[in-house]
Amino acid sequence: MNIFSEIRTTIVETLDAMVAEGELPTGLSWGAVAVEPPRDAAHGDLATNAAMVLAKPAGRAPREIAEALAVRLRGESEIATAEVAGPGFINLRLMPAVWHDVVAEAIDAGRVFGHSGIGAGQKVNIEYVSANPTGPLHVGHTRGAVFGDALASLLAFAGYDVTREYYINDGGAQVDVLARSAFERYREAHGLDPEIAEGLYPGDYLVPVGEALKEKFGDTLLDKPEADWLDTVRDFATEAMLDLIREDLALLGVKMDHFFSEKSLYGTGRIEAAIEDLRKKDLIYKGTLEPPKGKVPEDWEPREQTLFRSTAHGDDVDRPIMKSDGSWTYFAPDIAYHFDKIERGYDELIDVFGADHGGYVKRMNAAVAALSGGRVPLDVKLTQLVKLYKNGEPFKMSKRAGTFITLRDVVEQVGADVTRFVMLTRKNDAPLDFDFDKAVEQSKDNPVFYVQYAHARIRSVMRKVEALNQDYSDHAKLEDEAEFAVARKIAEWPRLIEIAARNHEPHRVAFYLYELASEFHALWNKGNEKPELRFVHEDDPAATAAKIALPRAVAVVISNGLGILGVTPAEEMR
Incomplete structure (x- = not known):
């Protein structure tokens, strides 16, 4: 039940009637007509901009249209009042029965309350985390993992067919560095001093890898030249790092549907196939790039390279895909990887990148647009940096990882x-301060606690009702403004899901849950002053059944919302 969509349908039907009766001209579009919460709750339950957006194409004054529309809306069974405000907005108040129905619908729908069909089963691939398989995940990866996972759950809740994917960057030089670093730990496992030269990974997390190499290969690799052991150690260490990454993700409750190896693109013709697709579209050519902006390096010289005409699809400059020596640039396998996703039949692609990938967005969008002929949209989401604090000071943790703070440390x-x-308490492209003290503080200022406390309070009430063996009812008895405020907030949930899903913004769910919890706690506190607003009436089972419906509906929404965020609802607070 999306009350905003239902009232909009009523308004559109009313506008159709006004056209049929000559009050409005034919040929008008209702696409811009919206129904949303008013900026000030005191003005009503809902507001519509219908008269404002139709005034110019209709050649009429907005207030004139608004007055005529409002007269007709006052005759609708769901609408109590329709008042024209300002230059032509219409504020609506709904009948009390509407809010009773919202509560009953939330309880009856349960886990599917708020489910939307806007996804219509469209296949969406969300690639996130995709950290180099060279060590444990750090705090920056943590934000990308949480954001990507919550976005995947949000889109699934909205009716999309979602695939969670991890792109393993195992085709570049960084995995050779990993192999050399692991080999030094292998030497250390044999009692030799490791030579952690500059550029190698110094973290202690490679010590177990060295010991595992010793257990599997004994001392057979020690005296061999690098060329003889590099491939073996690289594959072994990469798999060990992937196991470590999977363990880290499991700590957060993140489980990928698919791991895709960059290495699988090389020597298989898949990169060549993607580039050939672009070549057939006249988007590959031999050329020389302009010198880089700013100070030109002394050793820079123009060299002919194989270029992708990415400017044809909105990029700032064309991009090299093959070096002058005939080897692929790092961009080429990324093109091939996204070509593979398009070939797998996805209707939409989403990439979640770290803040340092901002310069990569336009070229990747250009590649996907070219490869798919504009059919498959790509949305690149950047997650900004996370700063950790404790006791008001920047927080330093163990250096097991070598130079950074790990996901495991935070969890x-x-x-x-x-x-x-x-x-998820900030939009993904805004910096985030993570204060460990505030994160566990039991106060209204801590949204995690405040939302969980609301759910725990409701569960405590339900346990009390169960102990009294009293019956439930899906039909709420709403009398006080504080009760209607909670019901109105519940009614926003289906609309919130659609907005958050369309904009790929799971943080909206966290914000909404805090607002719902605030309305619920306000009602709870009011019940301390007015006994008739309390949820449990031990001597009046009928009153309990009617009053318990509203918190039951709140619990449904909080549980569903936390489920999208990947958070377990609290049964009790200690």
Whole structure:
């Protein structure tokens, strides 16, 4: 039940009637007509811009259209009042029965309340995390993992067919560095001093890899030249790092549907096939790039390269895909990877990148547009940096990882649920301050606690009702404005899901849950002053059945919302 969509349908039907009766000219479009919450709740339950957006094409004053529309809307069974405000907005108040129905619908729908059909089964591939398989995940990866996973759950809730995918960057020089670093730990496992030269990975996380290499190969690799052991150690260490990454993701409750290896693109003709597709579209050519902007390096010289005409699809400059020596640039396998996703039949692609990939967005969008003929949209989401604090000071943790703070460190400090929720308390492209003290603080200022406390309070009430063996009812008894405020907020949930899904913004769910919790806690506190607003009436089972419906509906929405965020609803707070 999306009350905003239902009232919009009523308004559109009314506008159709006005056209049929000559009050409005024919040929008008209702596409821009919207129904949404008013900016000030005191003005009504809903507001519509219908008269404002139709005034110019209709050649009429907006207030004139608004007055005529409002008169007709007042005759609708769901609408109590329709008042024209300002230059031509219409504020609507709905009949109390509407809010009773919203509560009953939430309870009856349960886990599917708010489910939307806007996805219509469209296949969406979300690639996220995709950290180099050279070590444990750090705090920046944590934000990308939480954002990507919550976005995947949000889109699935909205009716999309979602694939969670991890792109393994195992085709570049970084995995050779990993192999050499692991080999030094292998030497260390044999009692030799490791030579961690500059450029190698110094983290202690490679010590177990060295020991595992010793267990499998004994000392057979020690005296061999690098060329003889590099491939073997690289494959072994890469798989060990992937196991470590999977363990880290599991700590957050993140499980990928598919891991795609960059290495699988090389020597298989898949890169060549993608480039050939672009070549057939006259988008590959031999050329020389302009010198880089700013100070030109002394050793820079123009060299002919094989270029992708990415400017034909909105990029700032054309991009090299093959070096002058005939080897592929790093961009070529990325093109091939996205070509593979298009070939797999996805209707939409989403890439979640770190903040340092901002310069990569236009070229990747150009590649996907070219490869798909504009059919498959690509949305690149950048997650900004996370700064960690404790006791008001920047937080330093163990250096097991060598030079950075790990995902595991963060989760061990506050738990997976808190980590996930806090990571979604800011929009993905805004910097995030993660304060460990505030994250576990039991106050209204901590959204994690405030939302969980609301659910825990409801569960405590339900346990009390169950102990009294009293019956439930799906039909709420709403009398006080505080109760209607909660019901109105519940009614926003289906609309919120559609907006968040369309915009790929799971943080909206976290914000909404905090607002719903605030309305619920306000009602709870009011019940401390007015006994008739309390949910449990031990001597009046009928009153309990009617009053318990509203918190039951709140629990449904909080549970569904936390489920999207990947957070377990609290049964009790200690």
